[in-house]
Structure formats: C-alpha cells, structure tokens
Amino acid sequence: xxxxxxxxxxxxxxxxxxxxxxxxxxxxxxxxxxxxxxxxxxxxxxxxxxxxxxxxxxxxxxxxxxxxxxxxxxxxxxxxxxxxxxxxxxxxxxxxxxxxxxxxxxxxxxxxxxxxxxxxxxxxxxxxxxxxxxxxxxxxxxxxxxxxxxxxxxxxxxxxxxxxxxxxxxxxxxxxxxxxxxxxxxxxxxxxxxxxxxxxxxxxxxxxxxxxxxxxxxxxxxxxxxxxxxxxxxxxxxxxxxxxxxxxxxxxxxxxxxxxxxxxxxxxxxxxxxxxxxxxxxxxxxxxxxxxxxxxxxxxxxxxxxxxxxxxxxxxxxxxxxxxxxxxxxxxxxxxxxxxxxxxxxxxxxxxxxxxxxxxxxxxxxxxxxxxxxxxxxxxxxxxxxxxxxxxxxxxxxxxxxxxxxxxxxxxxxxxxxxxxxxxxxxxxxxxxxxxxxxxxxxxxxxxxxxxxxxxxxxxxxxxxxxxxxxxxxxxxxxxxxxxxxxxxxxxxxxxxxxxxxxxxxxxxxxxxxxxxxxxxxxxxxxxxxxxxxxxxxxxxxxxxxxxxxxxxxxxxxxxxxxxxxxxxxxxxxxxxxxxxxxxxxxxxxxxxxxxxxxxxxxxxxxxx
Numbered sequence: 001x002x003x004x005x006x007x008x009x010x011x012x013x014x015x016x017x018x019x020x021x022x023x024x025x026x027x028x029x030x031x032x033x034x035x036x037x038x039x040x041x042x043x044x045x046x047x048x049x050x051x052x053x054x055x056x057x058x059x060x061x062x063x064x065x066x067x068x069x070x071x072x073x074x075x076x077x078x079x080x081x082x083x084x085x086x087x088x089x090x091x092x093x094x095x096x097x098x099x100x101x102x103x104x105x106x107x108x109x110x111x112x113x114x115x116x117x118x119x120x121x122x123x124x125x126x127x128x129x130x131x132x133x134x135x136x137x138x139x140x141x142x143x144x145x146x147x148x149x150x151x152x153x154x155x156x157x158x159x160x161x162x163x164x165x166x167x168x169x170x171x172x173x174x175x176x177x178x179x180x181x182x183x184x185x186x187x188x189x190x191x192x193x194x195x196x197x198x199x200x201x202x203x204x205x206x207x208x209x210x211x212x213x214x215x216x217x218x219x220x221x222x223x224x225x226x227x228x229x230x231x232x233x234x235x236x237x238x239x240x241x242x243x244x245x246x247x248x249x250x251x252x253x254x255x256x257x258x259x260x261x262x263x264x265x266x267x268x269x270x271x272x273x274x275x276x277x278x279x280x281x282x283x284x285x286x287x288x289x290x291x292x293x294x295x296x297x298x299x300x301x302x303x304x305x306x307x308x309x310x311x312x313x314x315x316x317x318x319x320x321x322x323x324x325x326x327x328x329x330x331x332x333x334x335x336x337x338x339x340x341x342x343x344x345x346x347x348x349x350x351x352x353x354x355x356x357x358x359x360x361x362x363x364x365x366x367x368x369x370x371x372x373x374x375x376x377x378x379x380x381x382x383x384x385x386x387x388x389x390x391x392x393x394x395x396x397x398x399x400x401x402x403x404x405x406x407x408x409x410x411x412x413x414x415x416x417x418x419x420x421x422x423x424x425x426x427x428x429x430x431x432x433x434x435x436x437x438x439x440x441x442x443x444x445x446x447x448x449x450x451x452x453x454x455x456x457x458x459x460x461x462x463x464x465x466x467x468x469x470x471x472x473x474x475x476x477x478x479x480x481x482x483x484x485x486x487x488x489x490x491x492x493x494x495x496x497x498x499x500x501x502x503x504x505x506x507x508x509x510x511x512x513x514x515x516x517x518x519x520x521x522x523x524x525x526x527x528x529x530x531x532x533x534x535x536x537x538x539x540x541x542x543x544x545x546x547x548x549x550x551x552x553x554x555x556x557x558x559x560x561x562x563x564x565x566x567x568x569x570x571x572x573x574x575x576x577x578x579x580x581x582x583x584x585x586x587x588x589x590x591x592x593x594x595x596x597x598x599x600x601x602x603x604x605x606x607x608x609x
Contacts, residue, residue: 002087002461004150004566006580008445009175010541011463014429018083019060020059020062020063020113020316021062021063021107021374022062022063022065022087022446023058023062023064023065024062024065024066024067025056025064025065025066026048026066026067026068026069026173026565027047027048027053027054027066027067027068027069027136027203028046028047028048028049028068028069028071028074029045029046029047029068029069029071029072029134029298030046030049030071030072030381031043031044031045031046031071031073031074032044032092032274033115033538034046034051034133035232035272035276036133036178036204036208036209036274037201037202037204037209037211037272038272038273038274039180039201039202039211039270039272039446040180042180042182043132043182044132044133044182044501045072045124045129045132045133045134047133047134047429050207051133051207051402052133052135052136052137052176052206052207052296053122053135055135055136055137055138055172055514056122056136056137056138056139057138057139057140058114058138058139058141058142058289059114059140059141059271060113060114060115060116060117060138060140060141060142060143060146061113061114061143061414062113062114062140062405063111063114063172064110064111064112064113064114065109065110065111066078066109066110066111066194067107067108067109067244068102068107068108068110069107069108069177070102070103070104070105070106070107070108071104071105071267072104072129073104073596074104074126074129074194075095075101075102075103075126075462076101076102076124076126076127076129076134076193076550077093077094077095077099077101077102077108077124077126077212078093078108078110078123078124078125078134079092079093079094079122079123079125079153079419079513080092080110080112080120080122080138080284081117081120081121081122081123081138081336081352081511082120082121082317082318082336082553083112083114083115083120083332083511084116084117084514084515085112085160085459085514085580086330086514086515086577086578087112087259088111088112088113088114088582088585089467089514089579089581090467090579091110091111091112092254092498092513092514092581092582093110093583094125094513094583095125095126095458095459095460095462095465095547096457096459096460096461096462096465096466097461097465097466097467097580097581097582097583097599098361098465098467099386099467099579100462100463100465100467101126101462102182102210106286106432108275110298111373112388113442114140115140115342115438116127116140116145116318116319117140117141117142117318117338117578118139118140118142118247118295118315118317118318118320118336118338119137119139119170119172119292119315119321119338120137120139120140120318120336120493121136121137121138121139121140121174121294121295121296121336122136122138123135123136123296123454125458126459127183127184127459127515128135128182128183128184128186128187128298128340128589128593129183129415129595130182130183130296130298130589131186131298131589132182133300133315135174136174136295137172137174137292138580139170139172139292140170140318142167142168145319145423147421148164148167148320148421148454149314149320149322149419149420150163150164150314150320150323150422151396152322152323153312153314153323153340154505159287160286161269162286162287162288162342163288165288165549166284166288166289166340167314167338167340169287169290169534170291170292170338171205171289171290171354172252172292172293172294172368173205173206173291173292173293173294173304174205174206174207174296175203175204175205175293175294175295175296175302175304175331175354175365175560176203176204176207176296176297176298176299177200177203177297177298177300178200178201178203178204179200179201180201180264181265181266182299183589183593184284186503186519186590187360187590187593189260189261189262189265189385189434190445190446190590190594191446192257192260193256193257193258193260193261193364193391194253194254194255194257194444194445194446195244195256195258195261195445195446196246196250196445196590196594197244197249197261197265197266197272197446197590198239198300198360198361198506198588198590199242199244199265199266199299199360200297200299200300200360200361200363201239202253202363202365202566202609203297203300203306203354203356203364203365203495204365205277205352205354205365205366205367206367208274208275208276208277209274209288209365209366210271210272210273210274210365210366210387210388211269211270211271211272211273211274211362212271212295212508213238213239213269213270213271214389214390216235216236216237216238216240218389218390218399219236219240219362219399219400219428220235220236220362220393221301222362222398222399222400222402223236223362223402224359224400224401224402226358226359226559227362227400228322228386230242230246230248230359231243232246232247232248232569234246235580236362237266237267237269238267238268238269239266239267239268239269239361239363239380240269240356240361240363240577241266241360241361241364242263242360242361243266244256244258245267248503248504249360249503249504250445251445251502251503251504252500252502253439253441253443253444253445253501253502254499256445258471270386272541274300276365276366276368277338277350277367277368277369278367278368278370278466279367279368279369279370280372281342281343281345281353281369281370281371281372281496282371282372282373283343283347283371283373286341286343287342287344288340288343289341289343289369290338290339290340290341290530291306291311291338291339291341291352292315292336292337292338292339293329293330293331293337293338293339294336295331295333295334295335295554295587296333297333297458298333298588298589299588300333300356300357300358300360300361300503300589301330301331301332301356301357301509301591302330302331302354302355302356302357302401303331303354303355303356303370303401304328304331304352304353304354304355304399304412305327305328305332305352305353305359305395305396305397305448305602306341306350306351306352306353306369306392306563307331307350307351307352307353307369307396308345308350308383308384308387308395309341309345309350309369310326310327310341310342310409310420311325311326311327311329311331311339311340311341312324312339312340312341313325313326313337313339313411313417313433314327314335314338314339315338316335316337316338316416316417316550316552317335317336317337317516317552317553317554318336319419319420319422319516319550319551319552319555320419320420320421321418321419321420321550322417322418322419322420323340324411325409326396326409326410326411327396327397327403327408327409327432328396328403328408328409328410328411329410329411330357330410330412330413330505331357331413332357332410332413332507332509332554332556332587333356333509333588333589334509334511334553334554335375335413335509335552336555337411337554341368341369344479345371345383346383347371347372347373348370348371348383348384349368349369349371349383349384349385350368350369350370350383350385351366351367351368351369351385351386351387351394351395351495352366352367352368352369352385353366353395353396353397353452354366354367355397355398355399355400355401355509355583356400356401357401357413357504358507359506359515359559360506362399362400362401363399364389364399364401365402365527366387366388368383368385368387369385370385372437386445388537391543394496396408398434405509410530413556414507414522414556416519416550416552418547418548418550418552419518419549419550419551420523422551424518424545424546424547424549424571424587425518425520425545425546425549426489426545426573427545427572428532428533428536428545430489430602431489431491431531431532431533432485432488432489432490432530433484433488433490433491434490434491434530434531435482435484435492435493436449436451436493436495436527437449437450437451437492437493437494437495437532437584437598438452438453438455438495438496439451439494439495439496439497439508439557439586439596440496440497440499440502441456441499441501441502442455442595443566444592446590446594447594447595448591448594448595448596449584449595450510450584450585450588450595450596450598451482451598451608452479452480452598454480454595454598455594455595455596456480456596456597456598456599457595457597458599460476460595461475461476466581466582466599466601467581470607470608471583471602471607471608472570472599472601472603472607473601473604474598477547478600480598481582481598481600481601482598482599482600482601483547483601484576484600484601484602484603485576485604485605486577486578486579486602486603486604486605486606487575487576487577488576489574490573490574490575490576491532491571491572491573492511492517492571492572492573492574492584493527493569493570493571494555494557494569494570494571495567495568495569496508496557496560496568497524497526497567498526498565498566499564500562501561502562503561503563504559504560504561504562505557505559505560505596506559506588507556507557507558507559508556508557508586508588508591508596509554509556509582509586509587509588510554510555510556510557510570510584510585510587511553511554511585511586511587512554512555512572512582512584512600513553513557513580513582513583513584513600514580514582514600515574515575515577516545516551516552516553516574517551517552517553517555517572517573517574518549518551518572518573519548519549519551519555519570519571519572520532520543520549520550520571520572520575521542521543521544521545521547521570521571522542522558522569522570522574523533523542523568523569523578524558524565524567524568525548525565525566525567525568526566526567527567527571528568532545532571532573543571543598545573545593548593554587555556555570555572557570560575575602575604577602578606579602579603579604579606579607580601580603581599581600581601581602582599582600582601582602583598583600584598584600585597585598601609
C-alpha cells in the first residue's frame with residue numbers, strides 16, 4: 001500500500017509576471033504528540049497542524065509577510081535558510097543576533113523579500129527545536145527571463161520547455177531524521193554521559209519513514225570500508241549505530257558514563273511501518289520532473305538515488321550550477337540539491353532511495369516515483385518499487401548508501417559544481433581581510449568549537465540582539481565574533497585543528513547566513529599562509545579562483561583523522577554588502593548545541609548607521 005494522498009506538482013504556475021506580489025502567510029506552532037515513523041509517539045512541533053510545515057512557494061522578489069504564532073511551551077524563532085535578507089536583517093531569525101526569541105503565547109511578524117530564487121527551507125534557530133519538528137520546505141520561482149543552464153542537457157525546444165516547466169513546479173523532498181527523544185532529552189544524555197550522541201531511530205522523507213531492523217550482520221555487509229575502519233574491531237548495533245564508547249570517535253575526553261545512555265538510543269531496534277510518500281508523474285503531460293532535495297536532518301547526512309533514472313544536478317543551495325548527470329548525490333545538513341529527471345522508463349513504480357551518508361550509522365528510507373499511465377502495460381510487466389533491506393541489486397544504491405556497481409556515477413558531498421550564470425570570484429589581490437576558524441572539541445566529546453576555543457550560543461545575547469546595539473563588541477566578547485568592513489571582499493579559512501586528543505572529525509557542514517560565498521580552495525594539512533595570495537603562489541593547484549568556483553551557503557569539510565593529517569581546510573570568499581549580524585555555524589544540531597558557531601558581524605564600520 002502507498003500513501004493515498006496524491007502529491008501533485010506544486011500548484012500556481014509561473015505565468016511570466018515580472019512585478020512583485022505581496023504575499024502573506026501564517027504559521028501557527030503547536031506542541032503535540034506525534035509519530036512520523038510509526039513508532040512510539042512523543043511530543044513534537046506541528047506547524048499549522050502538519051509535520052513538516054507547509055511548503056511555502058513564492059516568486060522571486062515577492063514582498064513576503066509571515067505571521068508566526070508561538071503556541072509552544074518554549075521560546076522559538078524562524079530562520080529562512082538561504083535567503084539573503086540584505087534589506088531586512090531583522091528577519092533572519094537568529095535569537096541574540098537579529099531578534100529576541102518569540103515567547104510562548106506571543107507572535108512575531110517576519111517581513112522580507114523573496115530573494116534569491118531557488119530551493120530553501122525554514123526552521124527554528126532556537127536551541128534544538130529543529131530536531132523536534134519545526135521545519136518546512138520553501139521554494140522561490142525564478143523570473144521567466146533568467147539565464148538557465150539546460151543547453152547542456154538538451155537542445156530540443158520542446159524538451160527545454162518541459163524542463164523549465166519542471167523547474168517551476170518541483171517536488172520538494174525534505175529529508176529529516178527522527179528519534180523518540182525530544183531535543184532537550186537528547187542533549188541531556190550527552191551532558192550526563194559525556195558522549196557525543198548521534199544515533200537516530202529513522203530517516204524521514206517529507207515527514208514519513210519506516211524503521212527497518214535487518215540485523216547488524218546485514219548492515220555491516222552493506223557498509224563501506226571506511227565504516228569498518230572506524231569500528232575498531234567492534235560491531236554495529238542492531239540499530240546500525242556505532243558503539244558509543246569508541247575511543248577514536250569520542251576522542252580522549254573520558255571518563256564517560258555509559259549507564260546514562262538508554263539502550264533504546266543506540267542499541268535496540270524496534271521495527272515500525274508507515275506508508276512511503278508517492279510522487280505521481282505523468283510523462284504524457286510533461287516528460288521531465290524536478291526533485292529538489294533538502295538536507296533538513298538534525299544529525300544525519302544523506303545520499304539519494306532513483307531506481308532506473310539518471311539525474312541531472314542543476315541547482316545547489318539555490319544556485320544554478322553547470323549540470324552534471326549522475327545516479328547518486330550526497331547531501332549534508334543545510335544543503336539543497338535539485339535534480340532534473342527524464343521520465344522515459346516503462347510506466348510503473350520506482351524506488352527513491354535515501355540512505356545515511358557519513359559513516360556513523362547504516363539505514364535507509366524510501367519514497368516512490370509512480371507513473372500514472374500504467375494501465376496499458378501488462379500487469380506482470382509493470383515495474384514495482386523494491387523498497388526495504390535486501391533490495392540492493394535492484395537500484396543504483398544499496399541500503400548502506402554504497403553504489404551497486406562501479407559504473408554508478410556519484411556526486412560526492414566534497415565535490416562542488418561550478419556556479420552557472422554568475423561572474424567568477426575576484427582575484428585574491430582584491431581581498432581586504434582574511435579570517436580564520438579553528439574547529440576542535442573543547443573539554444569533552446560533545447562540545448565543539450568553530451574557533452578561538454570558545455563555545456558560542458547565540459541565545460547568550462537573546463535579550464540584547466546585536467543588530468540593535470550601536471557597538472556589538474561591547475555586548476559580546478571579541479573572541480565570539482568575526483568582524484568585517486562594508487564593501488570589501490573577505491576570505492574565511494574554515495580549518496580543522498589537529499589535536500592528539502581529538503582523533504576523528506566527521507564532515508562538518510558549515511552554514512553561512514546572509515549572502516552566499518565562493519568556494520575557492522581546499523586542502524589537507526595546516527593552512528600555514530597569511531592569506532590566499534601567499535598560498536596560491538606556493539600551491540596554485542589547491543585553488544580555483546576562476547569560473548570553476550562554486551557559489552554556496554553550505555560548505556562541507558572532508559572526513560578528518562588527526563592520525564593521518566595535521567589539519568584540513570576550505571577557503572570561502574564573499575562580498576560584504578551591508579551591516580549584517582550573520583552567523584557561521586555547523587548545521588549538525590548536536591554540534592551547534594555543543595557550541596560550534598561564531599557571530600559573523602559584517603560591516604562593523606557602518607554598524608551605528
């Protein structure tokens with residue numbers, strides 16, 4: 001049985017209107033019992049009675065007003081993930097930076113321009129409420145005359161028209177994860193046990209996902225060699241998780257209290273079942289479909305694929321890219337990938353596979369791509385979606401997120417496709433400031449620092465948001481902030497600091513609020529230069545300050561092992577275009593809750609204006 005509700009393409013077609021509309025929305029937040037994976041119900045956030053919240057669809061440059069009604073028993077905010085907010089920084093939704101929290105029983109109105117166009121999402125930026133369900137998908141349609149990259153895919157006029165229709169009417173695929181614990185309970189287990197906890201009960205796609213328990217032997221069979229190396233001779237748990245007391249994963253920060261970790265969190269697996277979401281498509285109406293995947297998980301990264309259907313990646317983090325055809329795509333928390341799929345297979349049902357990608361757990365969840373015109377196919381020949389464990393030979397990807405053949409093409413999470421339709425970044429000689437981070441654990445296994453060995457929580461200045469302070473550094477200590485001057489180009493070196501106590505870092509998806517940044521270089525080892533100009537002179541092959549640079553708002557570091565390397569880094573470059581109290585943070589919820597963030601105060605020279 002499949003989900004009975006038909007998920008039609010997003011309504012409201014692009015009618016070619018170039019003038020901005022005024023759009024008003026209302027989001028009412030409530031705290032109720034729910035069970036998205038069919039398991040034990042627990043209290044969670046519903047938005048307008050739904051989980052996830054309703055899809056918000058705008059046209060580029062719409063003037064948007066969103067009334068948020070907080071009927072939760074907690075403070076909250078709403079962050080509009082990926083929007084620039086240049087003209088309305090007060091709408092960015094970060095407590096302590098751009099607003100005071102929305103208190104229980106209170107309301108708050110966000111006003112902003114729907115810009116830039118592309119795939120985005122919205123979520124709470126208060127403590128761990130994103131993990132409790134305060135999330136929703138958002139899409140901003142581009143203007144009809146926008147430059148598009150589809151000539152790489154086809155030059156056929158009819159197909160180009162169908163592709164643009166698919167772009168304007170995508171299916172938003174919000175991938176999240178779920179645990180029977182509230183975010184507060186989850187974090188308290190870390191504090192009481194000393195462990196960095198990252199195990200979940202299930203993945204969800206658009207709020208649904210069954211719990212499979214195929215046994216640790218099968219889970220290890222479908223896991224890759226990298227995970228085997230991390231296990232230190234132990235086995236995965238029945239839940240597909242790492243043993244909690246692995247020294248190389250937790251670092252040298254003991255002693256720990258294993259008794260404070262309930263067995264249900266890491267060890268026990270209880271199967272449950274819900275109907276998978278079904279994406280209905282009609283190739284006779286339109287021969288292409290766009291699936292826009294949003295990495296909305298609190299703890300997990302994902303890889304996705306669609307059985308029998310190669311995919312053209314054409315948009316990343318809302319930005320058009322030079323399209324690439326692949327069968328598998330890796331997505332970390334905060335990132336978004338839109339793929340264009342040609343509907344040219346035998347009418348039937350095909351599995352959309354979503355697996356954990358990140359080396360810390362083995363599990364999958366499924367949706368179904370269903371052709372509506374199956375009636376003319378003999379019943380025995382109609383393809384049926386193969387979902388669940390032990391269906392690995394059917395698709396491009398197995399239950400553990402690995403490919404099923406060497407011929408399968410995969411876009412890795414560390415690969416950044418060149419931005420399309422934008423000028424390349426300026427040369428390094430035009431950069432005014434180079435800022436540095438130093439990612440490292442501090443004092444224990446669950447506390448993470450983005451830089452200066454500090455643990456930053458924006459809520460620390462909730463009552464005095466920095467946006468409204470004439471001298472923000474009088475409110476927050478300079479060690480908690482990076483500062484820039486207006487109308488300048490800035491480089492930020494996102495660097496992992498090697499520490500003999502801190503053996504392994506998972507990939508960190510670092511998200512920047514405000515405008516996007518070019519990714520201009522990356523490497524292994526210490527970033528031992530004063531700036532990029534000096535580094536380019538010595539190791540030019542590590543940099544791409546040209547038309548091949550990606551333009552993103554999420555920047556993912558590679559897997560790091562201090563036993564094999566003495567550092568790792570990524571350099572991003574962006575233009576400071578106004579006073580903006582931004583934030584730079586890891587988008588893994590437990591890392592951000594553990595302090596992995598810094599305030600990014602742009603334009604401090606014009607702050608008092």
